[in-house]
Amino acid sequence: MAENSHVDLGFVEKTDPEKLTCQQFPSKVGGKPAWLSLSPLPSPDQLSCPKCNAVCVFLLQVYAPVDDDDNAFHRTVFVFLCKNPECHQLNSSVPFIVLRSQLPRVNDFYSPEPPTPATPVPIKGDKLCVVCGSVGPKCCSKCHSRSYCCKEHQTIDWKGGHKQNCSDTQEDRCSERSKVLFQEYELLIEEEAFQKEEEKSEAEKKQELQSFLKSDKASSLLQECPPEDMEKMSNQSEDKVFLKFRKRVGHAPDQVLRYDRGGCALLVSEDNKPDNIPDCSCGAKREFEFQVMPQLLCHLGVDRVGASIDWGTLCVYTCSANCDTGNQYQQEYLWKQDYSK
Ligand SMILES: [Zn+2]
Ligand SMILES: [Zn+2]
Ligand SMILES: [Zn+2]
Ligand SMILES: [Zn+2]
Known part of the structure; x- marks a missing residue:
């Protein structure tokens, strides 16, 4: 792609969490995912780290509908990562998971009209883990009122306060729970103001x-x-x-994100360039869609979870045919490039 074609940039901004719920179709970083399709949500298996099996934590999502595709009137790409520092290695994409969800204008969950701040949260959908916001097939066996994606998150919630107020249905503030998630921000998207200069x-x-x-x-x-x-x-x-x-x-x-679907990534190094990007399960080639910049690391508070969670850039590749799988989440691909040593 030519250097002068346009790229959109993402910037983080603290905002009212009400603006980041699913019915507002946000682009966001951290906190819980604002799912697009509300059922079926990705299973705990789909979100588990291929290396250690722990449930991956939500990193960010980009709302990116495709204008000429009725099936992608709404479309969001989600990135998750394993927070276990031992799973992160130089130039290895293993502990990252990318999922794409898309819906037509008339769909099972949202009104066809644009949302207003008063639009209620849709009630339809799967139960969510109170800790990480992923699908929660397990629940507290005592009160049956709280759902969990996995045993680990149930334990975090139990030790972090649910033990004291199990029978109490009120939502409690639990600091142990919030440690699981990255800090939450709105992701503001703006066109890059950049002019190609003479060589x-x-x-x-x-x-x-x-x-x-x-x-x-x-x-x-x-x-x-x-x-x-x-x-x-x-x-x-x-x-x-x-x-x-x-x-x-x-x-x-x-900038924490560069968006240029069908364009190319701005790489950080001559080494380990994206290579052999696997085709989508539908058979179509995958193309570059966006990249996560190293600046995002400064906003996540990753020092809390271990310095080895690091990257030069994370390049996300999605199906060029934007294949439709209804309400299901479709797996896409991420390439991590680190700075050369
Ligand atoms: Zn892991
Ligand atoms: Zn969970
Ligand atoms: Zn309980
Ligand atoms: Zn496909």
Whole structure:
């Protein structure tokens, strides 16, 4: 894809959680997933880490309908990851799960009219785990009022307060529960303001990187990001792919997401480029849809769960035919690229 075609950027913003419920069709980071299809939700098996079997936690979702596809009047792509630090390895996509859901305008869950702030939460749908918001086929055997995706999340809820108020039907605030999830934000999408500049000499490019690193933009990034992240970034200065990445991102250093369905990813390194992306189960090729930027790590509070949850960029590939599986969630593909050592 040409460099001057347009890319949408995502930025995180704290917002009223009411704006992030499923009937508002949000793009969001952290908290519980705002499911699109409400039944059948992905099973605990579909969401379990291929490495350790733990249930993966919601990272983000992007609401991205396809204009000329009636089956995708609503369409959301979800990314989950395993929070077990041991499952995360350099350039390995194993502990990430991507799911796509889409619905026509007239569907089983939502009104065909655009939502207002007063639109109620649809009642139809599967029971949700009170801890992580995934499907909850298990429930508390005493009160039967709380559902869980797995034994681990039931234990977290029990120790975190449900033990004290099991028979009490009131929603309690449980800090143990909230530790399972990433911090919640709205994901605001804006078109990238970027003009392709004349090709520059290597010397000019290096000089620009130097001045970027000294600039206010870089220092604001430095304040938000742990210094070792910036170090990792600047150690890359010999890598042309990384220079290009750094420069392009420098136009809007807070971006946490780049969306360009059918375009190509802005890679962080010459090494381990996305390769052999598997076809969709329908047989169609998968194409690039969006990438998660390293800046997102600064907003998640991942230091709490172990520094090994890290990435240069996470590139998400989805079915080019956007195949329709009704209310079912369709598995898609993620490629993790780390900075080269
Ligand atoms: Zn795992
Ligand atoms: Zn759960
Ligand atoms: Zn109970
Ligand atoms: Zn497909």
